Amino acid sequence: MPERDAMTDDEIGARRLAAGQDEVEPPTIAGESVHHHQEKPVLLSSSEPLAIDPLHDEPPVVGAGETSIGGSGRARIGDRIFRGLAGGASGLIIALVALIAVFLVIKAWPALSDDKSNFLLSRDWSTDTSTLRFGIVDLLWATVVVSLIAMILAFPISIGIALFITQYAPKRVSKGVAYVIDLLAAIPSIIYGIWGITVLAPKLRPVQRFFYHLDFIPLFKNRGFATGTIFDGGIVLAVMILPIMTAISRDVFARTPRHNIEAAWALGATRWEMIRLAVLPYGRAGVVSGAMLGLGRALGETIAITLILSKPATGSPFTTSIFNGGETFASKIANNAAEFESAKSAGAYIAAGLVLFVLTFLVNAAARAIVNRKKDFV
Amino acid sequence: MTTISAPSLLSAKKGSGSRKFKNSLATVLVYLAFGIALVPLVWLLYTVIDRGWKAVTSAGWFTDTQRGVTFSDKGGGVWHAILGTLEEVAFCAVISVPIAILVAIYLVEYGGGWLARVTTFMVDILTGVPSIVAALFIYAVFLATFNGQFAGVYASLALVLLMVPVIVRTSEEMLKLVPNELREASYALGVPKWKTIYRIVLPTAFTGITTGVVLGIARVAGETAPLLVLVKYTPNLNGNLFSGFQASLPLMIKEQVNNLNQANSGTAYHLDANGNRVAGAVANYAPDRMWGAALTLIAIVMILNLIARFVGRFNKVTQ
Numbered sequence A: 001m002p003e004r005d006a007m008t009d010d011e012i013g014a015r016r017l018a019a020g021q022d023e024v025e026p027p028t029i030a031g032e033s034v035h036h037h038q039e040k041p042v043l044l045s046s047s048e049p050l051a052i053d054p055l056h057d058e059p060p061v062v063g064a065g066e067t068s069i070g071g072s073g074r075a076r077i078g079d080r081i082f083r084g085l086a087g088g089a090s091g092l093i094i095a096l097v098a099l100i101a102v103f104l105v106i107k108a109w110p111a112l113s114d115d116k117s118n119f120l121l122s123r124d125w126s127t128d129t130s131t132l133r134f135g136i137v138d139l140l141w142a143t144v145v146v147s148l149i150a151m152i153l154a155f156p157i158s159i160g161i162a163l164f165i166t167q168y169a170p171k172r173v174s175k176g177v178a179y180v181i182d183l184l185a186a187i188p189s190i191i192y193g194i195w196g197i198t199v200l201a202p203k204l205r206p207v208q209r210f211f212y213h214l215d216f217i218p219l220f221k222n223r224g225f226a227t228g229t230i231f232d233g234g235i236v237l238a239v240m241i242l243p244i245m246t247a248i249s250r251d252v253f254a255r256t257p258r259h260n261i262e263a264a265w266a267l268g269a270t271r272w273e274m275i276r277l278a279v280l281p282y283g284r285a286g287v288v289s290g291a292m293l294g295l296g297r298a299l300g301e302t303i304a305i306t307l308i309l310s311k312p313a314t315g316s317p318f319t320t321s322i323f324n325g326g327e328t329f330a331s332k333i334a335n336n337a338a339e340f341e342s343a344k345s346a347g348a349y350i351a352a353g354l355v356l357f358v359l360t361f362l363v364n365a366a367a368r369a370i371v372n373r374k375k376d377f378v
Numbered sequence B: 001m002t003t004i005s006a007p008s009l010l011s012a013k014k015g016s017g018s019r020k021f022k023n024s025l026a027t028v029l030v031y032l033a034f035g036i037a038l039v040p041l042v043w044l045l046y047t048v049i050d051r052g053w054k055a056v057t058s059a060g061w062f063t064d065t066q067r068g069v070t071f072s073d074k075g076g077g078v079w080h081a082i083l084g085t086l087e088e089v090a091f092c093a094v095i096s097v098p099i100a101i102l103v104a105i106y107l108v109e110y111g112g113g114w115l116a117r118v119t120t121f122m123v124d125i126l127t128g129v130p131s132i133v134a135a136l137f138i139y140a141v142f143l144a145t146f147n148g149q150f151a152g153v154y155a156s157l158a159l160v161l162l163m164v165p166v167i168v169r170t171s172e173e174m175l176k177l178v179p180n181e182l183r184e185a186s187y188a189l190g191v192p193k194w195k196t197i198y199r200i201v202l203p204t205a206f207t208g209i210t211t212g213v214v215l216g217i218a219r220v221a222g223e224t225a226p227l228l229v230l231v232k233y234t235p236n237l238n239g240n241l242f243s244g245f246q247a248s249l250p251l252m253i254k255e256q257v258n259n260l261n262q263a264n265s266g267t268a269y270h271l272d273a274n275g276n277r278v279a280g281a282v283a284n285y286a287p288d289r290m291w292g293a294a295l296t297l298i299a300i301v302m303i304l305n306l307i308a309r310f311v312g313r314f315n316k317v318t319q
Helices: A006-022 A041-050 A054-065 A071-114 A137-168 A171-186 A189-203 A205-212 A230-254 A258-266 A271-300 A303-308 A329-335 A343-377 B006-014 B017-056 B079-109 B114-128 B131-145 B152-177 B180-188 B193-221 B225-230 B249-264 B286-313
Strands: none
Touching (some): A071 B193, A171 B017, A171 B286, A189 A205, A189 A230, A189 B286, A258 A271, A271 A343, A271 B131, A329 A343, A329 B131, A329 B225, A343 B131, B079 B114, B079 B249, B152 B193, B152 B225, B225 B249, B249 B286
16 A cells, blocks of 8 residues: 555545535445545545435535644544544434434325324225225234244244353354354345245144144134244244344353353352353343344344235234234235335335334334443443 | 353262253253254255256356246246346445445444444444335335336445445444554554554454455345335346346346246146146246245355355454
8 A cells, every 4th residue: 555645645635525525416426435545535425325415414524614724733634534424424324214214204194194094093904095094903913923923932042042152062063053043144035935935834734733723712713824824924034033133142141251150160050050040140131132133123024924924805804813814014015015106005105114113113222222221230 | 251161070960850950951952942943044945955956057047037038938047137136236335335334433433422322323223124114215215205216226225224234333343353552553653543544443454344244245135125115127137227127136036936826826837846737738937946046146145155254264353
């Protein structure tokens, strides 16, 4: 890398930045990626296509405005620009999350105000633009139940694997195991979907028939669905959220203070007793937040669930059975993506997306709050 | 970090009766949990390779498109889909990488203030945003508000929302690992902070960041939901990211699933496991193509993951 004078760098930087500022309107996307021999201001111009709201790019521009300060300030100009760029990128992320909420609300509003049904309490879903009638009860039910099944199944297994990796397996083996679990996360969800519906679901039929014997419990009533049930979806989702739940538990278990572990050994604990005395109490918050992150992932999973769940006939009665087809928020949107031609009917789906966004936001925020509170304690 | 070996000898003697039993039970359950997790992984990979192999090894798979090929026709390839996936993901990376690395730099090098705290929180939230919601957002902005037409570029923009948090997270970890002594040595020589970051910190963390970028690419390469909403599938080759329908591997798989259902619903016909025609005279090659495209996609994602691991080996800061 050729060494360049700091001042020259600053001047070039300032000029580029000023130029970039003028050209905010037509964003030039010349395909500049990060190579660390490029001048930093180039990064600004390649970040601009995302700048949906130019206001939020303020910080770097403010920094550039101050380049006219003379001599002694020069060394700090580079710093200001750089800090501004980095801060601007951070501001952009914050703005993006806010904009997601704002735009979904704006686009959902006309449809929501025209909704002849109660959005929160109705089971209707008709997006015929002359009479919009839609509500989220069925979607909410399917989404929550399929995610809960996944979480209940994946939770104990993920803890088991995390304990296996951190407390049981020798170090070499545990690295391999961790890699294998990461591979599960790397498989695209559409492949889980086609595998789930064409390979796994037929094999789950006997399990389903077994549960029919327990149909005095409303959850296990026979609704006449051979495959493509909420139960099938939940099992595939369990596999899909296993890696993230394992990863979080693994992290907190691995960070168990060594003196806690040794104290347990010194008391003559068996391995399981050591885990109960030292590892699990320490990792509880992490495990809970991992489970909630998994839940968040499950709530929003789209294509696998879209491919797996069968749609029940319109107007079929509400049922609490998990051996029923159904549509989640995400699969409803994905199934009807082709019918977004009218703004009103698209609005109904965007409203469903908004509810999903709020749902995942709450679950994820809660998960982070739990894990961060834990951090403060340690 | 992991287990402590010496005291475990002691505990082996100590365990008796129900304590010993509980300990063994826990051991069995923990091993069982790992075994259970392996089942779907092995089963899925076996299925994809077993059923996809035929199509992937057929002539012209990587060089032909699906132009004019119906579900009952033999032949055709995935070139159009690979090209679409590459373009969409590359464009997404070009936008995501600089933003994400700048955010990570801010969090690590300038962090501590309220902006850093809010950003960390928002990156967490962005990590949890479902891909379909990201797609709806881009739809609401570019297609519904600015009247854009379906095109690969919008899918890329939705993927940016999914890729940025992945890269921020890994880059942040890597930047944190850069020893403070390096920064201090640089400051002591009178080098300004920005230049220290640019010339000292970033190059030191470079391989780690690269790993994060490749993992981010691997994550979005298989995303389907945004493509479903923002760009339509075409069996033809379309190299133009900015206009027209564009194929991609996930959309091609979805298209084959549609044909699968079509063929199963009454009028059409399919080959059974032995290659015999069932209920009619028209063969259905959609399953072959579906698994072939799935195998191609998995192969690409796995290769990216392996590259990430391989690059990670040369990491200066974690060694």
